[in-house]
Amino acid sequence: MTRPLSNDLRERVVAAVLSGESRRSAAKRFGISVSAAVKLLQRHRATGSVAPGKMGGHRKRVLEPHRAFIEARIRETPHLTLHGLKDELAGRGVKVSHNAVWSFLRREGLSFKKNAVRP
Structure with missing residues (x-):
């Protein structure tokens, strides 16, 4: 830019x-x-001014307020998929992509592996 x-x-x-x-x-x-x-x-x-507008900035994390819900759902249902979690969040009024859910889980260190033995 x-x-x-x-x-x-x-x-x-x-x-x-x-x-x-x-x-x-x-x-x-x-x-x-x-x-x-x-x-x-x-x-x-x-x-009335020629000053430049704001560039860039940080986006508000949409899923941060729902962290407790996401952790609880992963604990309750370890076989839950990204799309399933996205659909459950949509049911709560949070419209996000499955990529946003994936990024949130990676950033927070949360995992929902079906096979806990495999890394």
Whole structure:
């Protein structure tokens, strides 16, 4: 992912366009893409600022509040499958993919092997 344009460059592009220059020529003059110039003007009109928006961040873990339920289900039913656990969570109103369930189980160190002898 690329980093945002500097605020100085953003302000110069917006000032050039507001003074009458076209977006295309301003983009060419400042060495940015036409879409970047258009989006800078849209941001300026919508917010009054050219500052970049938030990039990245952390996603909230959806299954964390349901950890006790998941542990209990694995203890009660060791032959439970990922899709079965996903369906049970959906019954409780938690819509997640089986990959999200798998990632949660791996991250938390939980296992539901049918054959406990095999590693």
